[in-house]
Every structure is written in C-alpha cells, then in structure tokens.
Amino acid sequence: MSATSGTAAAEQEQTGAARGPDGVEPPVLEVRDLEVSFPGGRGNAGVTAVRGVSYEVRRGEILGIVGESGSGKSVSSLAAIGLLPDYAQVKGSIRLHGEELLGLDDRTMARKRGHAISMVFQDPLSGLTPVYTVGDQVAEAVRVHNPQISRAAAHKRAVELLTLVGIPDAERRQRSFPHEFSGGMRQRVMIAIAIANDPDVIICDEPTTALDVTIQAQILEVLKAAQRETGAAIVMITHDLGVVAGLVDRVQVMYAGRLVETGTVDDVYYRTRMPYTMGLLGSVPRLDQDEKSPLIPIKGNPPSLTDMPPGCPFAPRCPIAVEACDAGEPPLEQVGGEGHRAACIRAGEIESNSWTAHDVYPVSEIAHDPVSQVPREDRGTVLRVEGLAKHHPLMRGALFKRRVGTVYAVDGLSFDIREGETLGLVGESGCGKSSTLMEILSLDKPQQGTVEVLGKESGRLSNRERFDVRRDVQVVFQDPMSSLDPRMRVFEIIAEPLRTHGYAKDRIRSRVLELMELVGLDGSAVTRSPAEFSGGQRQRIGIARALALEPKLLVLDEPVSALDVSIQAGVINLLEELKARLGLSYLFVAHDLSVVRHIADRVAVMYLGKIVEIGDVQSIYRRPTHPYTKALLSAIPLPDPEKERRREHIVLQGDLPNPADPPSGCRFRTRCQKFAVLSEDDRSACREREPELRHRVEGAADQAAACHYADTEGSR
C-alpha cells in the first residue's frame, strides 16, 4: 500500500512532537500502522477495513474517533481489544503499557480484557445476558479477574459499582434482570462492568447512539465520572460530532479505513484542514443557528472498501479535488498547530486562504416557498387533530382475559397543520409519537377525539372516500432497510401506489422515471432491488414512493435518524426543496431536535402521550418555557467545543415513567428540574392538577406550554 510508508513517517514525527512538552508519561495504549483485512472467499473480494491507523492515548485522556459507518472505526478498536474474528488479518502494532498485544493468544488476551482494557458497546440490549441478574453479571466481571475474592465481597463491590454509575437503590436493583432495566440503565450497567477492574483504557463504541438525548446526557456524565474515578484513558468512538465536542481532548477523523485529520478538538473544529471534516461539520444541523441555511451534504457515498480509487479516497466526493489528488493517497501531515495533522494535499492552500466549509462546498439555495408568505391563519388546514387518545388495554390471563391496566400511549393530543407548513413532533422514545402517527394514518375512528384530514373526519368516511384520502396522505418511514419490500424491484415499489390507485400502464412508467429524477436518483436504477442501494438512496426511494400520488400531507417518521450525517444532510435538503416545489405540508416526527429546528416551522414537544409545549420554531428554541423542553434542548450536544464547554447541561434524573401508571397531576413532575426546587406548597399544584396547554408568554402568540410554573421570561 502506497500510503503506509507516508503514514509511518508522519507518525514518527508526531510521536516526537507529542512527547516533547509533557514527555514523562508514556502512552497507555499505542496503536501503530494498524491494518485489518478480511480475506474474501466464495467469489467475494477481500476487504481491507482499516488501512494504517495510528493513535495513542495517555492516562486520563479522552480521544475521540469520528467517522461514518463503514469507515473502520469500530474494527480498529475491536482489533485493539482482540475481539476480531480469527480470519481477520491484523498487521501493525498495538501496545498496552509498551507490551505488544498483537499475536497474543486468546487466553492471554482474555486476562487483559476487562482488566487492563475494557469496552462499552453500542447496543445495551444485547450486551447483557438475559438470564442472570445484573448484580451477578457485574460480580462476575469482578471475580473473573480476581478469583480469590469471595462471592459476598464481589457482590458488595458490584453494588458499589452500580451506585457509582448512578443506579438508584443499587442494593435492591442488583437483583433485577436486564429486561427490567431501561436502555439507559442497561448502558450504565455495561459501564459498571467495564470499570469493574479499574482498567487503564476504556473503549466506548458509540455508547449513546441507541439512547435518547436526555439519557445520552446522563450516560456522558456517567462516563466522565467513571473516568474521574478510574483515571483511565478513554477512546470514544462515535459518528456524532456533538458528543465529541464537549467530551474529548483530541479528535481523529476516519474515512475509508484511514485517519484523514487528527488534532486537538479546537484545531479540528475551528481550523479544519481536510474537506471531509469540513463536510461532516457542515452537514450537521445546528441547534444554535437561528436563520435557515441549507445544510452541506457531501455528494456521493463512501468508496467501497473492496475497490478503492488509487488516489485520495475522498477525491471522488471532494468539491476541491484536483488532478493531483488521484495520483496517490496523501499522507497525514502536520498542518498548523502542534499535533494537528491532515491528509490533504491542499491543506496548505486551505490554511492560507482560510477557507471554511461554506467556501469549499457549493451551497445550493433553497427555493422560497410562496405559501410561506401567506399568514398562517389564512392558509387552509391540512390536518387537524383534536383530543386524540390511544389507550392500549393491558390484559392478563390465558383463558379469561381481564383488564389489569391501561397504557396511555396517546392521551389527549391537539394540533393542526396548515398548508405548506412543517410541524415537528419531538419527544423521547416511548412518548407516543409513533402511536400518534399510526392513529392518524390508519384513518380509522380514534378511540377518543377527532382526526380531520383535509376537512374529512376519520372514521366517518365510506371505504371509497377513505381510499381517496389515502392519496393525499403519504408516509416515509424511519428505517430505509425495512420500509421497502426487499423482494420487489425499485420500479415496482414506486409503481405500487400508482397501480393501486388505477393509473394507466404507460402513465405509470413515465411517472416512476419522473419521480426517480425528482428525488435525485438515476432512472436506469429502477430495475435493481433495494438491497443494492445505500441507506440514503433507499430513503430517497421511500420518498419517491410517498410522492407518487402527489399527496398534500407527508408524514415523516424519523426519516433521517438511521442515516449518516453527510447523507442525512442531502435527504433533509431534498425534503426542504420538495416542500417548496410541490407545496407539501409535513408532519415530521423526530427525536433529534436539531434536525427539527432546521426543517420545521412549528414544533410540538411530547411527553408521555401529551403535548407539553407547542409553538413556532423561533419561540420554542429561543425561549423554551416548559422545563422539559429546556432539558431536551440543553441535553443536545453542540458540535462546537467552545460553546459546549461553556454550556451547562440540565441532566434529567431517571427514565420515562411507565405509561401504564403515569404520575398524578403533571406527568413530568417526577423528573422535573423545576419541581425539585419548588417549595412544598407550590408542589401540590403539580401533584394535584394537570396543567393545561395555554399561552404563557406575552407577545409570543403561537407558543403554549403545559406547566403551572412555566418560565415566562429569560432565555435558556
């Protein structure tokens, strides 16, 4: 490989530079020129997932490794802990306290794993064995490495560890089984297991990706506490540039199995020298930006690792690529500040011209929607939901089922969407967002309340009318993998709604090709099956299918949350453009508040089946009045290290209460940061009366919150 020698040379240079100032302490974990390849077989080409990665972490340091899916970030860390499958070929060197780990047999490695080096995985659901109590599992981690410790002592230590990671009432809860814990709690247990033996290095592989923002904030706090407690070095692997900004000391950006930029957080975020990093930073929707500017998508997809272009792997997607970029892979070279290195031949140019993402990437103007000029009151109503409720009965018993309780999935929801408007429905998982969508889309009579789509009330329609309404309401789902029938070809997928609604055959064909064009895909791809497309392309196919019948209202169920940031930006831009061009209205459900801020005109924040705050985007994001909205906004990490360090996060306590048994009065009071500081007299209102949604702030006509003690002045 042409790049390896260059990387190695640059590497030595860095080692020298980094040891200079604080020279005394050697790195705890040192990875040199790591190369991991998976040999092919049965007609598959071999894959080189990691191509010459080097890094090192010192005691107490947090290193962030950022990259999109498939960039090799997880594989490189799995190699460090020796968990790659046997057939993987690993080259280079991995040293823990100067001792070479590569080539150690599994038995020796097992003694190190969990003791000197440990790992926190992404998925807390599958990380714990379901048949043992969590206490047993933590105690097991203790006893594996210290067999002389008695069972009782190990359990005592387990309780200590569980308390440390913030499990309330650990003495009792340690006897619970994993399924009795929520996702966040399970991730805490995973962290407890990881720190059980005071490891020197903790590798965290996307530890918060599967969690809600408020829980993510809690887990990040726990990680920081764990680090303080053990003094370990942490390698934080993530795709989220926000998470890294406030947490880590140094960042490394990976692309196509290589490091493309490394340096201190400030260098990488503020003095970016590699166009890929710029693109990544520019493609994240920002919570802290008021005016809407289009996001910067990186066009194309990451290269396939089986078939790499000869030059810079990013060149095909890079807007400033020149011919020299294709000549050979650029080595990681020193640019600007100490330890700041980038693999781009034009890094010097970028530096001297001080280009930013907006200079490098061509920015498309978003067409202005003519409808948005019309005041909201004068526009027609597309969707009106009033007092919508969905209660699931909880049944017990096999032969004679009796009702033992009710899950209040959606409990009295009211909102409306006008023409050409986007309403963002946000909330944590389990708050009833999806149930609301399904209730609206089913067009059946709701249990309580009314749903009116384009003036027609659900449940009062004849079958024929209902079929006609379906034309105007279409849906785009979250998971681009499962929302397209894998057995069908793209043509049939997009043609299905057209066929169902009786379009003529030749009309269908031209319409499908037109739709492919509209969502930015090539018409010739319609004979392929969805499995041959990447996630972002599949989501575009899903959008094309939804647009086939020229609907008026598009319901978007977390349409971008399963996509990588650079791809996500492209899909968001597409949605905005389509909205302006076709005059659509969106009901946009998301848990990511920064995406919602970017795309929505109005926002409704849900908590346990109720809307706690609703209003226009500007008001809600500038001046949230409900404590829950405040906490949500505060929990989102900004991809801006400076701001992130200055910000004070409101970390909510605990998890979402059981929706079958919601707290009396205000449902949020059990976790409310405001309730906690109220006097006993004031609290009784929260306990006894359910706050109603009404206008709390003078001057903000379109903002209502359901809180007895809403903040009426002051900013966040």
Place this chain on the structure above:
Amino acid sequence: MSLSAEREATTSEAAAEISGRWSSLAKELLATRRVVIGLAIILGLIAMAWIGPMLSPWGFDERDFTAFRSPPTADHWFGTGNTGRDVFHMTMVGLQKSILIGLCAALFTTVIAALVGAFAGYYLGFTDRALMWVTDLFLVLPQFLILAILYPVLRDQGWLVFVLLLACLMWMVTAKMVRGMTISLKEREYVLAARYMGVSHGRIILRHILPNMSSLLIVDATINVSSAIILETALSYFGFGIQPPDVTLGSLIAEGSRQALAFPWTFWFCTGLLIVLVLAVNLVGDGLRDALDPHSKSRT
C-alpha cells in the same frame, strides 16, 4: 455501488425495458445452471414415464411365465417381478402416478398452508382463532380415522381427490409456521406503507407477505414432494389410495424392499427414480429460492 456508477448506465436502456417481475424472474431462473439441470431431469422423467410404457414390448398386466424374478435382460430391461410382470413397465406406470401425486400434493399442501397461515396471521382476531382451531383439529384428529370414514365416499373419485386428501393431511405444521412469520412480517414498515397507500388486505398478503417468506415455502414444497410420495405409499399399504394391481413408486418400493437383497432389481430401479425425482425438484427449488432472494444477487 456508487451513485456515479449508476449514472454511467445509459438512460436509454432503462427506458427501453423495465421488465416485469415474472419475466425477469424466469430469465434469471433459466440462467442458473442448477435450475436448468433440475428442470431437464424432471422433463426427462415425465417423458420417460409417459413414453416408456409405449416403448416397452410388454403390457402392464402381461405376465412372462418363462421368467419369474429374472434379473435385467435384453428382453426385460429392469428384470421381472414375483409374478413375471415386467418391472420396467410397472416402474414407468408407477412413476407417472408418483410424479402427479408428488408434485401436485406438494403444491396443494404448500398453497393451503401459505393461505391459511398468512390469513390467520394477518387478520388475527376471529379469523385467526377460527383458522387455527381448524388447523389444530386436523392435527389432533387421527388421520387414519378420517381416511377410514371418508374412503368409501372418495374411493372412485380418481387421483385428484386423492391428491387433495394427501394435501389435507400435511399442511398443518407449515401453516403454523407461516402464521408466526406473518405476524412478524405484518409489522414491517413496507407492509404498513402498502396499507397506508390503500392497497387491499388480500393484495398485501399476496404481494408482500407471501413473497417474503418464499424461501420457507419453497423449501417446504420440495420436502413435501418426497413426503407425499412416501405418505401415499403408507396409505396404499393400509388399503387406501392407489390399489393393486395399479402401482406407484411407493408401492413398488414397499414391495421391493422386502426382497431388496435377493432380487435387487425389484427395489433399486424404483428407489433410484424416486431419488432422482426428489433431487431434481430440490435443484429447481434451490434455484428458485436464490432467484427470489434479493440478497443472494449482490453476492454473485
């Protein structure tokens, strides 16, 4: 695969042919060697079964009193049986019946199982309870009792009724599996998407749910071919179904197995043909499964 690679494909080509699901499936099937071989063998067996008896110099009921239990000779290609009947002729006639019974019964079984399971799993509620009740009933009722009761009525109805009867005895377990898979498939987002665009329930089952468990159904159908032939033998043995002097591969095997060591030709030819038939069906099934599976394409 990258976007740029897609762009390279010419647009004119796309405009020219957006072939339908079935024609492209057929094209793909015929391009797979396994399928072609399998189909060729099945066609060959069919040809053999129907043309063979015409070529044979001996009649079906004809006995050669000069050669009892004679090994294969130029006169008797597969030898003769206990009563001097020509084994070749009998085997061919048996093959005819077995191909019909095996293929049709397997097809019917899988279709019944798929429909019952999918409808029960998709609609749940009352439909589910009713259909599953029937399924359980078929499972717990002793099959031979049903047969014994039904047989006098069905005796003279011909082979098609017998095939249906066989199918009725075999579909239950698969139906239960299909129901379980349907329950998980119906929650998939593409099924929801189809529902929300107004596709009718029946069409959703036929177009989305059943194709997505085609691997299971195809494997089930190929296994059923051989088990239908065997089950038919068992039934014949107890006096139901095909009765002597009429023969099937099953009855020939049953008879031949008793003297397989002493007079191997009475056993091996019919058994060999059954194996070849089942193998060929398996080859076709395998290829069909791969052709329908979207993931196997990207690998090749």
